[in-house]
Structures are given as structure tokens and as C-alpha cells.
Amino acid sequence: MIVPFHRPYMTEDEVAGAAEAIRNGWLTMGMKTVEFEKQFAAYIGTPHALAVNSCTAALHLAVHLLGIKEGDEVIVPSITFAATAEVVRYYGAVPVIADVERDTHLLDPADFEKRITPRTKAVIPVHYGGQPCDMDAIRAIADAHSIAVIEDAAHSLPSKYKGKLVGTLSDLTAFSFYATKTLATGEGGMVTTSRDEYADKIRTMRLHGISRDAWKRFTNEGTWRYDVLDAGFKYNITDVASAIGLAQLAKLDMMNDMRRVIADRYNAAFASIEHIIPYVIRADRETCHHLYPLRLNLDALSCTRDEFYDELKNLGVHTSVHYTPLYRFTYYSQFASGAADYPNSEWVFDRMLSLPVFPGMTDAEVDHVIESVRTLCRRFAR
Numbered sequence: 001m002i003v004p005f006h007r008p009y010m011t012e013d014e015v016a017g018a019a020e021a022i023r024n025g026w027l028t029m030g031m032k033t034v035e036f037e038k039q040f041a042a043y044i045g046t047p048h049a050l051a052v053n054s055c056t057a058a059l060h061l062a063v064h065l066l067g068i069k070e071g072d073e074v075i076v077p078s079i080t081f082a083a084t085a086e087v088v089r090y091y092g093a094v095p096v097i098a099d100v101e102r103d104t105h106l107l108d109p110a111d112f113e114k115r116i117t118p119r120t121k122a123v124i125p126v127h128y129g130g131q132p133c134d135m136d137a138i139r140a141i142a143d144a145h146s147i148a149v150i151e152d153a154a155h156s157l158p159s160k161y162k163g164k165l166v167g168t169l170s171d172l173t174a175f176s177f178y179a180t181k182t183l184a185t186g187e188g189g190m191v192t193t194s195r196d197e198y199a200d201k202i203r204t205m206r207l208h209g210i211s212r213d214a215w216k217r218f219t220n221e222g223t224w225r226y227d228v229l230d231a232g233f234k235y236n237i238t239d240v241a242s243a244i245g246l247a248q249l250a251k252l253d254m255m256n257d258m259r260r261v262i263a264d265r266y267n268a269a270f271a272s273i274e275h276i277i278p279y280v281i282r283a284d285r286e287t288c289h290h291l292y293p294l295r296l297n298l299d300a301l302s303c304t305r306d307e308f309y310d311e312l313k314n315l316g317v318h319t320s321v322h323y324t325p326l327y328r329f330t331y332y333s334q335f336a337s338g339a340a341d342y343p344n345s346e347w348v349f350d351r352m353l354s355l356p357v358f359p360g361m362t363d364a365e366v367d368h369v370i371e372s373v374r375t376l377c378r379r380f381a382r
Helices: 012-024 031-044 055-065 083-089 109-114 135-144 196-205 214-218 239-250 252-270 305-314 343-351 363-379
Strands: 048-052 073-077 094-098 120-123 148-152 172-176 189-193 292-296 352-355
Touching: 012 031, 012 239, 031 048, 031 189, 031 239, 048 055, 048 196, 055 083, 055 148, 055 172, 055 189, 055 196, 073 083, 083 094, 094 109, 109 135, 135 148, 189 196, 239 252, 252 292, 252 363, 292 343, 305 352, 305 363, 343 352
Parallel strands: 073 094, 073 120, 120 148, 148 172
Antiparallel strands: 048 189, 172 189, 292 352
16 A cells, blocks of 8 residues: 555535636636635634735745845744745845754744844744644743744644634734645645734735735726836735635635544554654644654664655655754755754754645555554564
């Protein structure tokens, strides 16, 4: 049996939505996108949700709104996808890489605070795997130093921190609708904010800096006349993607429940195996299980993480690693003092794998993953 790392959960609802958008003849941003934004904002419980073509675009717009410039510093966690730091470099600012907590892989508030300087303008906490960061601690530190907070919520729809949905905790939150995410449109993203001025600016900047609702110039409500208010970007989403997003949003809670059942089965199966170190979900948080981190107890195994990965693949189980720490990449190594400065990240990276945990996994597929992990733990037991 071959179990892929991910398989999109798409039904005839998404097919019908995309077909309707195509038949309507409006392929780019239009009324489907307006409806997607409206329903997404209502689901999250935020005044504004602005659709864009990627989470990277969402993060870039957030950094732009804050006026980040060359020489400024923005603190980012070491365990994240490169886009989190990439958008900081767009303006010549410095991504200051902070260590993570060993048990959660989330930004360590104490290490974040240690790296603040007079040049620090913002912090971008990443809700790894779906689990929210300790936002109370991070916000308290940020507020004390007059630092802005941009949440990277690419993994965390729908996740909760102390009973509140991610997307309602800070002034700016960026979501991803990439093909593997918990709501998938292929490519896409969303910015949520409660601040009217931020929402207005994003609406302008996501489409070349053209005056608000410029897309309406091709409808009966609009006119060919428009103004360019700023040097903006080409970050708008399409109505085809938004139609798929609407269908996905309607089943978001159901898909979340499906992932939870799989994660619970993994937890139960691996709880008593000494070769696996449980990943910790804090009691005050609810994760959407975008990832299921498997952490290997290398003291009890005679193999490396990479060898375990290869052998799982040989057994038909496809996994991944989330992520190579930023400071290990050639480009981002210039912004860090070396691996020794990140003991938790090094510990995590040596031991972690991400198991398949996607809606639509069959019981047989879950069984095969569990038995494959158990088989290798027995094979490589010291």
C-alpha cells in the first residue's frame, strides 16, 4: 500500500463551484471573491478578511503596512517555511532568527525577548502545525517594546488560543490556501484584521495601488476611470479559486474533525512506544492538526531521522520534514550566528517527521502508517 503525504479533499462541491465561476465568465477577482471574504470573516469573527493569491502575499502586505524599511529588524522563528523571513528581505530589513520551544516547535517567548534591539520593529510568530503560539506572552513582550505583531497562520485554520479563533488575536493575520493546507484553493491566502485603515490599504495595494474596488470597473457598477494611489502589487485572487474556497469553507469543520480522528488514532497507537517522543499540545490551545509531528527518540533507536524517513518510504508511507531551520540555508545563514545558538531547533530538526494526516484517509491507510512506524521502531530498537 502507498500512502501519500497529502491528498486534497475535493468533492463535486468544488468542481461545481469552479465550473459555475467559469460559466459566469468572470475568471479573475469578482463577486465570488467578495462572497468568499464575507463568509470567511463571518466564520473567523473578524470585521475584515481580504483575499490574496498566497500567504506570502498576505505576509508581504502586512510588512508593507507596517512601513518596515532597510535596517529594521523583524524577529522570526527558526522552524518555519522560508516565506516568513523572505518578506522581511523584500524591504532590506533583517530577519532576526529566534529559537523555538523544544516540545511545541513554536517561537520561544524568552528567546524572542532576548533578541530584541532598538531596531526591532515587528515579530512574526508562526503557529506551527496548527498549534497557536503563546500569544499572551508574545503580545506582552511586543507591547512592552512597542513591537508590531504579524501572525503567520498558514497552518492554523481553524485553531484556537484560549477559546479564540486564530485570526482574531492580532491586528494582522495571514492565512494560506495552498494545495496542502486545511482549506485549499491550489494557490491563495487571506489577511484578517479588525482595523478599517489596514483593510482599506490592503484592498488598494493588492491590485496595483488602484483606488478601492477597482475590479468593478468592468461591471455595470463601475467605470473605466480610476486612480492609482500607490505603487501596489499584483496579489489579487481569482473567482475560480474563491469558488473552490467557498466549497472548502462549507466543510471546514468536517475536515477538521476528520484530521482530529486520525491524530487521536496516532496518539493512542504511539503513546506507549519508548522510541517516539510525544509532541505537546498545550492545554489552553486547540490545533487543527495541519501537521502531525512524529518525534523520534534517537537514544532508543539505532538509526537517524533520515534513515527512518527512507525506510518509511520503502514501506509505502510518504512523510515530510517541517522544517529545515532557517539558519541552515545558505542565504539565511548570514542572519544567524550558527547552529549552536539554536539548541532547541537543532534537537527538533534531528528528530522530526510529519506523518500523513489528511481528510479522506481510509482506515486502512491509517493502519498502514501506524504499523509501519511500529515495525521500524522494532527494527531499529537499540
